[in-house]
Amino acid sequence: MFHETLFLIQTLGLKTNLENLKAMQSAKSPIRGYLMTLSLWALDETGFLGELAAQKSVSPGLFSERKKIDPAILKFLTGYLTQLGMLEMENEKIRFTKKGEKFWKKTCGVFQIFSAYQPFFHHLASLLRKETSLEKLARNDLAVARGFRQTGSVFIFPIMEKLLRELSPGGPRGLIELGCGNMDLSSFLAGRHPEMRFLGIDYDKRFLEGARATLENGPLDGRVRLLEGNIFDIGPRDFKNIDLTLYDLVTAIDLFHGYFDGGPDILLKLFKKLKGVFQGKKFLFSEVCLPDEKRMKELAYPHVEHELFHHLTKQKTFRRGELEALLEESGFRIEKTWSVRNLAARIFVLCS
Numbered sequence: 001m002f003h004e005t006l007f008l009i010q011t012l013g014l015k016t017n018l019e020n021l022k023a024m025q026s027a028k029s030p031i032r033g034y035l036m037t038l039s040l041w042a043l044d045e046t047g048f049l050g051e052l053a054a055q056k057s058v059s060p061g062l063f064s065e066r067k068k069i070d071p072a073i074l075k076f077l078t079g080y081l082t083q084l085g086m087l088e089m090e091n092e093k094i095r096f097t098k099k100g101e102k103f104w105k106k107t108c109g110v111f112q113i114f115s116a117y118q119p120f121f122h123h124l125a126s127l128l129r130k131e132t133s134l135e136k137l138a139r140n141d142l143a144v145a146r147g148f149r150q151t152g153s154v155f156i157f158p159i160m161e162k163l164l165r166e167l168s169p170g171g172p173r174g175l176i177e178l179g180c181g182n183m184d185l186s187s188f189l190a191g192r193h194p195e196m197r198f199l200g201i202d203y204d205k206r207f208l209e210g211a212r213a214t215l216e217n218g219p220l221d222g223r224v225r226l227l228e229g230n231i232f233d234i235g236p237r238d239f240k241n242i243d244l245t246l247y248d249l250v251t252a253i254d255l256f257h258g259y260f261d262g263g264p265d266i267l268l269k270l271f272k273k274l275k276g277v278f279q280g281k282k283f284l285f286s287e288v289c290l291p292d293e294k295r296m297k298e299l300a301y302p303h304v305e306h307e308l309f310h311h312l313t314k315q316k317t318f319r320r321g322e323l324e325a326l327l328e329e330s331g332f333r334i335e336k337t338w339s340v341r342n343l344a345a346r347i348f349v350l351c352s
Contacts, residue, residue: 041115057095109150116143117309157188174247179255182210198224260316271330
């Protein structure tokens with residue numbers, strides 16, 4: 001090592017050698033972050049990391065054969081993450097290191113949410129050169145749902161549950177979940193509020209299938225109903241066989257910012273409809289919102305990157321006060337707001 005360093009100094013000079021070292025160090029961080037992210041995305045999409053988390057160790061050979069994936073590529077990827085201290089090999093099986101297990105358990109939801117936008121990241125150069133357009137690309141909604149389940153269970157859902165208790169000691173009698181997806185919020189609340197009833201509404205058949213799977217594996221059986229419907233078209237006709245008096249709270253998480261890019265009129269119309277359809281009920285909404293822009297890059301959550309994929313997918317984050325103003329203009333009365341704008345860029349709004 002000493003002789004190699006001395007050779008470089010003698011050949012290039014001390015100043016040039018130090019500059020080269022600094023340049024390589026500067027390049028290593030983004031390159032390693034990029035390739036590590038791609039490797040984690042690939043192993044997660046094939047189910048390898050999920051199986052590793054569930055079973056503690058996995059035979060790469062048997063996994064490759066069962067999943068019909070390339071064993072050599074799997075070896076390269078797991079070897080790379082082994083070099084980074086995330087994985088280790090023991091008795092011909094791969095397992096997480098303590099560092100890797102802790103990292104993936106805490107961060108897999110964020111990685112899964114961002115993985116949903118791979119088509120946009122992958123085609124950035126083509127988008128710049130106008131060789132393709134944003135309209136031809138689509139995010140992976142199922143990956144968003146997977147990430148939302150993990151991040152929601154450790155952050156958003158516990159906050160929602162605490163706020164529900166503030167409404168009444170036992171929480172509401174019944175809850176309507178708009179854009180229910182896999183019924184993750186309802187499933188989370190059901191274990192803590194055994195007397196609550198739930199109604200999930202979503203237009204996507206894929207998510208409704210996931211919701212039914214959640215019902216089969218969770219504590220919701222007998223206390224939940226699912227309704228296939230578009231919130232923009234929903235009306236009294238959709239509730240002919242549903243007793244809405246069983247539900248006193250309407251919730252939605254991250255449902256509205258996806259429509260805000262089209263202008264405020266879309267949401268004004270939607271909010272007025274929801275106010276009329278669910279007349280007399282309380283509403284608890286949670287939405288992503290812009291933090292103070294000077295502090296955005298300092299947030300623990302990668303919000304600067306979050307805004308990048310929002311822009312690429314024509315989603316628009318609410319600025320301070322915008323959501324509340326739209327709700328009030330639609331006829332809602334804001335009862336209370338809770339902001340974690342500069343911690344995790346999120347707001348909770350209770351209205352009626």
